[in-house]
Amino acid sequence: MSADIKSKLRKxxxxxxxEQLIFELDTPGERGIIxxxxxxxxxxxxxxxxxxxxxxxxxxxxxxxxxxxxMRVLKHYLRLSQHTLGxxxxxxxxxxxxxxxxxxxxxxxxxxxHKATKLHPWQDESQVQGALEILYKLNxxxxxxxxxxxxxxxxxxxxxxxxxxxxxxxKYHEVRGEADQRDEIITTIFSxxxxxxxxxxxxxxxxMLYHDPKTGVPSxxxxxxxxxxxxxxxxxxxxxxxxxxxxxxxxxxxxxxxAGALCCYxxxxxxxxxxxxxxxxxxxxxxFFNLHKTFSTPHGCGGPATGAMGVTKALKEFLPAPYVEKKxxxxxxxxxxxxxxxxxxxxxxxxxxxxxxYSWLRSLGAEGIREASEVAVLNNNYLLTHIKKIKxxxxxxxxxxxxxxxxxxxxxKLFKETGVNTEDVTLRMCDFGFHLWSSHHPFIIPQPFTIExxxxxxxxxxxxxxxxxxxxxxxxxxxxxxxxxAPYNSVVHRINHDSFDDPKKWAITWRLYKKKHLNQN
Amino acid sequence: xxxGLIINPIAGMGGSVGLKGTDGEExxxxxxxxxxxxxxxxxxxxxxxxxxxxxxxxxLCTPSGKMGETAAIxxxxxxxxxxxxxxxxxxxxTMEAAKTLIQKGVDILLFAGGDGTARDIxxxxxxxxxxxxIPCGVKMHSGVYASHPITAAxxxxxxxxSESKQIVEAEVIDLDEExxxxxxxxxxxxxxxxxxxxxxxxxxxxxxSQASDTNIQRAIAKHVIKYMEExxxxxxxxxxxxxxxxxxxxxxxxxxxxxxxxxRKLIGLDLSEEGIINLIGNSKTKVVVTxxxxxxxxxxxxxxxxxxxxxxxxxKGNIIIVATQSKLYSLGGIPLRVDTGDIGIDNLLSGYxxxxxxxxxxxxxxxxx
Numbered sequence: 001m002s003a004d005i006k007s008k009l010r011k012x013x014x015x016x017x018x019e020q021l022i023f024e025l026d027t028p029g030e031r032g033i034i035x036x037x038x039x040x041x042x043x044x045x046x047x048x049x050x051x052x053x054x055x056x057x058x059x060x061x062x063x064x065x066x067x068x069x070x071m072r073v074l075k076h077y078l079r080l081s082q083h084t085l086g087x088x089x090x091x092x093x094x095x096x097x098x099x100x101x102x103x104x105x106x107x108x109x110x111x112x113x114h115k116a117t118k119l120h121p122w123q124d125e126s127q128v129q130g131a132l133e134i135l136y137k138l139n140x141x142x143x144x145x146x147x148x149x150x151x152x153x154x155x156x157x158x159x160x161x162x163x164x165x166x167x168x169x170x171k172y173h174e175v176r177g178e179a180d181q182r183d184e185i186i187t188t189i190f191s192x193x194x195x196x197x198x199x200x201x202x203x204x205x206x207x208m209l210y211h212d213p214k215t216g217v218p219s220x221x222x223x224x225x226x227x228x229x230x231x232x233x234x235x236x237x238x239x240x241x242x243x244x245x246x247x248x249x250x251x252x253x254x255x256x257x258x259a260g261a262l263c264c265y266x267x268x269x270x271x272x273x274x275x276x277x278x279x280x281x282x283x284x285x286x287x288f289f290n291l292h293k294t295f296s297t298p299h300g301c302g303g304p305a306t307g308a309m310g311v312t313k314a315l316k317e318f319l320p321a322p323y324v325e326k327k328x329x330x331x332x333x334x335x336x337x338x339x340x341x342x343x344x345x346x347x348x349x350x351x352x353x354x355x356x357x358y359s360w361l362r363s364l365g366a367e368g369i370r371e372a373s374e375v376a377v378l379n380n381n382y383l384l385t386h387i388k389k390i391k392x393x394x395x396x397x398x399x400x401x402x403x404x405x406x407x408x409x410x411x412x413k414l415f416k417e418t419g420v421n422t423e424d425v426t427l428r429m430c431d432f433g434f435h436l437w438s439s440h441h442p443f444i445i446p447q448p449f450t451i452e453x454x455x456x457x458x459x460x461x462x463x464x465x466x467x468x469x470x471x472x473x474x475x476x477x478x479x480x481x482x483x484x485x486a487p488y489n490s491v492v493h494r495i496n497h498d499s500f501d502d503p504k505k506w507a508i509t510w511r512l513y514k515k516k517h518l519n520q521n
Numbered sequence: 522x523x524x525g526l527i528i529n530p531i532a533g534m535g536g537s538v539g540l541k542g543t544d545g546e547e548x549x550x551x552x553x554x555x556x557x558x559x560x561x562x563x564x565x566x567x568x569x570x571x572x573x574x575x576x577x578x579x580x581l582c583t584p585s586g587k588m589g590e591t592a593a594i595x596x597x598x599x600x601x602x603x604x605x606x607x608x609x610x611x612x613x614x615t616m617e618a619a620k621t622l623i624q625k626g627v628d629i630l631l632f633a634g635g636d637g638t639a640r641d642i643x644x645x646x647x648x649x650x651x652x653x654x655i656p657c658g659v660k661m662h663s664g665v666y667a668s669h670p671i672t673a674a675x676x677x678x679x680x681x682x683s684e685s686k687q688i689v690e691a692e693v694i695d696l697d698e699e700x701x702x703x704x705x706x707x708x709x710x711x712x713x714x715x716x717x718x719x720x721x722x723x724x725x726x727x728x729x730s731q732a733s734d735t736n737i738q739r740a741i742a743k744h745v746i747k748y749m750e751e752x753x754x755x756x757x758x759x760x761x762x763x764x765x766x767x768x769x770x771x772x773x774x775x776x777x778x779x780x781x782x783x784x785r786k787l788i789g790l791d792l793s794e795e796g797i798i799n800l801i802g803n804s805k806t807k808v809v810v811t812x813x814x815x816x817x818x819x820x821x822x823x824x825x826x827x828x829x830x831x832x833x834x835x836x837k838g839n840i841i842i843v844a845t846q847s848k849l850y851s852l853g854g855i856p857l858r859v860d861t862g863d864i865g866i867d868n869l870l871s872g873y874x875x876x877x878x879x880x881x882x883x884x885x886x887x888x889x890x
Contacts, residue, residue: 223885419671484671
């Protein structure tokens with residue numbers, strides 16, 4: 001490569017096409033495909049089709065879709081794709097809590113096979129035994145990994161799985177006649193924001209435990225102060241996004257159970273724990289895994305997601321229906337779950353995601369899964385060791401302790417000493433073909449950045465990333481103004497975020513954009 | 522557009538020589554003897570240079586000499602000098618200059634200093650103008666500063682360019698320096714200044730769509746009101762978060778005083794300890810307080826009217842603490858503090874609280890002595 005081998009900094013430059021929006025490419029009369037008219041024979045038999053439509057359903061005006069020729073459309077999207085920094089191009093470890101591990105292409109090929117894509121959800125069980133077998137076995141593997149007894153892949157995201165758990169919590173207390181009394185859910189401030197918002201959507205009051213400033217995790221004592229006969233459940237992420245493992249969780253679940261509450265485990269951060277620790281032994285009643293993250297079925301813009309959710313035997317009857325079962329060697333769908341919360345998504349969940357996760361699990365086997373976790377933890381602690389040595393970077397809390405699979409770092413020292421903040425560093429990282437993310441809510445750690453390397457990346461790639469961080473931190477001390485004007489090799493420069501907080505400027509559709517920004521109606 | 526600039530040239534001098542502040546002529550003299558140098562000017566230069574780079578389409582209005590003119594000229598500005606100072610300047614000059622700048626119609630007033638300067642600005646102009654502090658002081662407990670001199674320039678630029686010109690109220694807090702020098706912490710809330718809304722730049726990188734603190738304060742007030750008990754007294758402590766409860770109930774109130782309500786009706790305004798005791802008698806009473814930014818005091822600072830006697834009667838279970846999450850973050854993990862002057866009651870009030878941070882939303886947080 002032509003990059004400076006010694007410093008291993010890549011001479012990257014992003015493509016810039018200055019491409020218009022698809023709506024701006026509109027040329028009236030242009031067509032991508034000319035759809036043929038109705039054949040004479042058909043029209044003779046049933047009419048042209050339009051005449052039969054109820055008047056109320058017919059549009060008065062044609063939809064305002066852009067009219068663009070096929071070749072121009074293709075060019076448009078290929079150009080846009082060159083503007084993006086996808087996981088397959090980038091050392092994509094700077095998206096902590098959401099890092100996409102490598103998703104082997106063979107799994108995509110399998111999911112794209114006509115044997116999977118041509119299935120119809122209304123097909124008779126007897127015709128889809130293979131698909132049901134995959135769902136059944138996937139549930140078995142997830143049960144083995146968590147220690148819980150029954151899984152559903154119906155929730156189409158991690159947040160949906162949290163919502164499903166909250167729904168089961170509510171139904172569980174309803175059946176026991178305690179739903180009115182138990183109207184509070186306890187979570188932690190560093191748990192995922194969805195642990196707060198998805199349970200609030202079910203009407204629960206939410207209490208969040210603050211962490212101890214030294215250990216970085218909440219104490220059992222804080223939980224004791226919060227728990228009462230009003231508590232419906234606790235929703236815990238462990239490790240939280242700080243990557244610190246909370247060894248007191250068995251005590252948490254004990255306290256909650258003694259108060260009559262259920263215990264729900266958000267395992268979105270399971271990537272360093274598969275094959276090592278389990279929800280069951282920690283005392284949880286429910287848990288979920290993000291198949292789209294931990295089980296290598298891509299996420300973000302990589303495709304649909306699945307929050308595979310598991311429960312103990314005692315809660316099986318509350319699962320969303322249908323549940324895949326095996327009876328006398330035949331796989332069937334059980335719709336008769338006594339206390340089922342109903343559906344959280346149509347049909348059985350996102351089958352291609354389940355198929356990819358199944359394929360990934362089968363290719364690794366039990367030993368491979370554990371090794372993946374161990375490598376993810378090793379990679380993370382390798383980065384931690386080196387990032388802590390970078391002038392201006394810090395890893396708050398739990399000094400001297402190892403972390404699990406990610407760390408939320410801070411550039412506070414760098415900022416105080418140079419005026420260069422996280423956003424500046426983030427934008428400068430673009431110049432080397434990298435992405436670095438700050439963090440999501442809560443903004444407790446000042447000038448945050450969150451890195452999660454997963455097991456996918458080699459030491460050479462981690463070193464390349466570290467070199468860029470080191471280089472930028474040094475630049476910040478030597479010539480802060482230079483960093484504050486970055487990026488230089490990326491197509492989008494500084495964005496004024498002013499309007500992001502101003503609802504008057506928000507335009508989520510082309511029509512709104514025309515109205516609010518172009519003053520057209 | 523006009524930007525006002527006031528530099529307190531001696532701000533921060535005490536800090537470099539361990540004096541914990543620079544208030545008063547005697548301390549200033551000692552600071553000079555100990556070899557302290559004026560640094561506010563240097564920090565202001567950072568802001569002015571940055572401002573010059575991005576946007577110079579405004580008139581800089583300043584007092585003469587060290588209080589602004591010199592720094593402005595040094596950075597290539599042609600300042601409009603609106604106030605003349607003598608050889609040595611004092612806090613009176615800060616106040617007079619602030620008033621003059623407001624009369625000249627500045628769009629935003631930048632001041633370089635610490636909590637003492639912020640207090641002077643507040644007492645001179647109150648909330649009649651949008652201001653922003655360039656952090657230069659020893660004590661900076663107030664919420665009115667940019668997090669860095671360079672950031673101050675970024676905030677001013679985006680505020681001048683912004684169409685919506687969103688502003689927030691920020692606390693003006695100061696220590697009793699004498700007590701502080703003998704290692705006692707005694708903060709006081711003096712009032713609120715208006716600063717531009719720039720959460721990303723005053724508290725690090727923030728969520729793009731986070732509701733403003735003003736809306737969160739309203740949600741907190743709605744929670745407090747929703748769960749109010751009949752025939753129970755509610756003492757409403759000082760602060761803008763607690764005041765929102767009164768505003769939501771459409772009741773008159775005092776920002777820095779303690780007010781009393783019952784069944785959503787006003788019983789007393791700006792009460793003293795005696796006034797509170799006379800009104801509540803032995804009836805059930807709850808107290809709504811918010812921690813003071815920076816040090817996180819919930820009792821014993823700015824609300825001494827709610828005395829140990831009253832607190833003992835009310836009991837820990839009837840203390841309602843309200844705070845926006847951003848205020849809790851700003852404490853940097855330190856526990857809330859209680860310092861009523863009665864160690865017995867302080868210990869009694871220590872321990873975990875469920876702090877109301879929104880509608881149906883609480884945070885469990887520790888309080889200590």
